[in-house]
Amino acid sequence: MKLRLKLFFAIALIFVALNSASAEMLSLKQAINIALKENPALKTYTWTVQAQEANVKVSRGRLYPRFRIEEKFSRTNNPTYSFMSKLNQERFTQEDFRISSLNAPDDIPDFQTSISFEQPLFVPRLYLGIEMSDRELDAKKAEYNRKKEDVAIKVIKAFLMVETSGEYLSAAQAATKDAEEHKRIALARYDAGTGLYSDVLRAEVAIKKSEANMIMSESNLDIAKRALGLLLGRTEPVDVSGDKPVFPVDSINVYLDAAKNREDLNAMRLRHENAMKAVKLEKSVFIPEAGIGGSYNLYDHKRPFASEGESYLLMGFLRWNLFDGSQYHKVSEAKAKARAVEEGLSGLEKEINFRINEAYTRVKEKEQNLSLARAVVKESKEALRLVRTRYENSLAPMVDLLDTQIMLDNTRAGAVAAENEYLNSIAGLYYQSGILLEIMN
Numbered sequence: 001m002k003l004r005l006k007l008f009f010a011i012a013l014i015f016v017a018l019n020s021a022s023a024e025m026l027s028l029k030q031a032i033n034i035a036l037k038e039n040p041a042l043k044t045y046t047w048t049v050q051a052q053e054a055n056v057k058v059s060r061g062r063l064y065p066r067f068r069i070e071e072k073f074s075r076t077n078n079p080t081y082s083f084m085s086k087l088n089q090e091r092f093t094q095e096d097f098r099i100s101s102l103n104a105p106d107d108i109p110d111f112q113t114s115i116s117f118e119q120p121l122f123v124p125r126l127y128l129g130i131e132m133s134d135r136e137l138d139a140k141k142a143e144y145n146r147k148k149e150d151v152a153i154k155v156i157k158a159f160l161m162v163e164t165s166g167e168y169l170s171a172a173q174a175a176t177k178d179a180e181e182h183k184r185i186a187l188a189r190y191d192a193g194t195g196l197y198s199d200v201l202r203a204e205v206a207i208k209k210s211e212a213n214m215i216m217s218e219s220n221l222d223i224a225k226r227a228l229g230l231l232l233g234r235t236e237p238v239d240v241s242g243d244k245p246v247f248p249v250d251s252i253n254v255y256l257d258a259a260k261n262r263e264d265l266n267a268m269r270l271r272h273e274n275a276m277k278a279v280k281l282e283k284s285v286f287i288p289e290a291g292i293g294g295s296y297n298l299y300d301h302k303r304p305f306a307s308e309g310e311s312y313l314l315m316g317f318l319r320w321n322l323f324d325g326s327q328y329h330k331v332s333e334a335k336a337k338a339r340a341v342e343e344g345l346s347g348l349e350k351e352i353n354f355r356i357n358e359a360y361t362r363v364k365e366k367e368q369n370l371s372l373a374r375a376v377v378k379e380s381k382e383a384l385r386l387v388r389t390r391y392e393n394s395l396a397p398m399v400d401l402l403d404t405q406i407m408l409d410n411t412r413a414g415a416v417a418a419e420n421e422y423l424n425s426i427a428g429l430y431y432q433s434g435i436l437l438e439i440m441n
Contacts, residue, residue, distance in 0.1 A: 024234075025241040028159050031232060032440055035155045038233030042144075042151050049144050052137045059133040062126050065119040071304050072112040077105055085110040088299040090309035111304045116295035123291070124284040132274050132281070139270040146263035151231065152440060153431040157424055158228040162240045164420040165221040171412040172217045176210035178384070178405055183207060185392055199398035206402055210409075244419075247426035247439070252360045255433035259352050262434030268345045275338035282331045288320040352432065359429040366422040373411070373418035380408040 026034070036042065076082060082105035086092045089110065095101060120126065183203035189195025225237035232238060259265070294314040300306035321327070387404040390396035430436040 024229075024236065025239045026232075027241055028156065028245050029440060031159055031228065031238070031240070032152050032155050032437075034232045035151050036148055039151045039231060040233055042147055043233075045144055045147050049137075049140050052133075052140045056130070056133040056137050059126070059130045062123075062129070063120060065117050067115070067117045070112075070114045070116070072114070073110070073304070074112070075107055075109045077107050079103060079105055082106075082108045085299070085301075088112075088297075088309050088311065089301050090299075091301065109301050111298075111300045111302070111306065113298035113300075113305050113307075114295050115297075116293065118291060118293040120289070120291040123289045124287045125281055125289075128277055128281045128284055132277050135270050135274050135277070139267040139274070142263045142267035142270065146267070146434075149263070149431055149434065149436045152436050153427060155228070155231050156245075156427045156436075156440075158224065158231055159240055160244075160420050160423050160427075162221070162224045162228055162238075163244060164416055165217065165224040166240075167416040167419075168413060169214065169217040169221055171409065171416060172210065172214040174412065175405070175409045176207065176214055178408070179203065179206040179210045182388070182398075182401055182405065185388070186398060189392075189394075194394055196398075202398050202402060206405065213409075245423065247423060247430070249363055249426060249429070252356065255356050255360065255429060255435070256353065258433045258435045259356055262352060265345075265348060265352065265434075268341070268348055272338070272341045272345050275334070275341040279331060279334040279338055282327065282334045285321050285324065285327050288318055290316070290318050292316045355432040356429070359425065359432045362425045363422070363429055366418065366425045370415075370418040370422045373415040376411045377408070377415045380404075380411040384408050 074081070074085075076085070079102060083096070083102065085108045086096060096105075183200065183206075186195055186199040186203045190197055190200050222237060225239055228240070229236055229238040292315065294312065296312045297310065298305065298307040299309040299311075301308065384401075384404045384407075387396055387401050391398065391401045427436065430439050
């Protein structure tokens with residue numbers, strides 16, 4: 001049974017180790033740079049930006065002339081239309097002036113070919129629409145830059161999780177080594193007749209628990225590597241290389257000042273400006289619009305696109321919407337939406353201020369926790385050394401030795417978690433300030 005159990009642990013460790021060995025090794029900077037190019041969510045949003053770029057071109061395109069070709073067919077015995085159709089076809093004769101022909105004309109077929117154009121000259125709502133499209137493009141680019149920071153903070157957390165999982169594994173391996181040493185001491189005492197066989201069994205149980213923790217740590221490490229790979233657009237696990245990142249911490253005012261230019265805040269400001277422009281856009285309906293247009297027409301009673309008769313038409317136009325009851329309500333609606341965006345902007349500024357203060361407080365908290373955790377590990381190691389010495393000299397029971405070992409194992413894991421939380425808290429402070437990519441570059 002023992003042989004089977006050992007064989008199981010050995011095979012599991014070899015399997016996970018082989019997976020880890022095949023993983024690509026990247027530094028934090030390399031991982032972030034790859035994610036900014038290959039992250040699926042980020043690549044998706046690039047199409048949103050491109051769609052808005054196309055929308056800007058659509059808005060500008062409305063300033064250019066529009067050309068249209070049209071072919072129509074009609075057949076009628078309506079006196080007025082019959083008279084007009086024959087005139088257009090240039091087939092009108094003296095006989096068509098007879099009263100009977102005018103009152104009861106024969107059916108007249110008419111093919112009408114028209115090539116027309118229209119050119120706006122002064123259309124204020126088009127100019128405002130172009131400005132708003134340009135500004136919305138800038139807002140989406142700002143959002144895209146913020147999404148880059150979203151991806152970067154996720155990569156940093158995943159990167160640190162890989163490192164942390166590796167340290168958990170090292171702690172588990174150290175715990176297994178300690179448990180094996182406890183078993184050696186217990187077995188030596190039993191062989192010497194100064195110890196109990198139950199101490200040997202307890203030490204053996206402790207080894208099995210440590211090996212189980214080691215297997216779990218190996219699995220967690222593999223999952224962490226795959227999670228990092230997913231953020232980088234990979235299906236394979238990605239390992240980390242290099243030392244732990246060093247994140248400097250400045251005074252809180254540095255981060256509060258930097259946050260004033262946070263990309264999502266800039267996007268909100270641009271949308272607030274657009275909301276104010278939307279009010280002007282609704283009001284612009286009451287401003288006159290001017291343009292020119294024209295058409296060249298062909299008429300035939302037998303064939304499409306033929307020309308028994310032809311004519312042209314040139315015109316200039318002025319449109320002035322003097323009254324539209326619904327439009328006044330649209331102006332009120334635009335004003336209300338602008339106020340809503342303004343309130344949202346104010347709320348975001350306040351939330352950012354709160355988040356930075358919160359993040360800065362967490363950094364100080366995690367820094368102290370890390371210092372305490374490291375001190376506790378040091379003290380736990382010393383406690384284990386003393387208890388082990390007492391056990392070797394029959395001055396302490398095996399239970400005390402195992403309890404002290406468990407305490408050391410927990411403090412090692414706590415120190416690893418404390419360091420991970422500390423680095424994550426600093427990265428979170430950079431993220432809330434909008435300077436994460438700037439720092440990482």
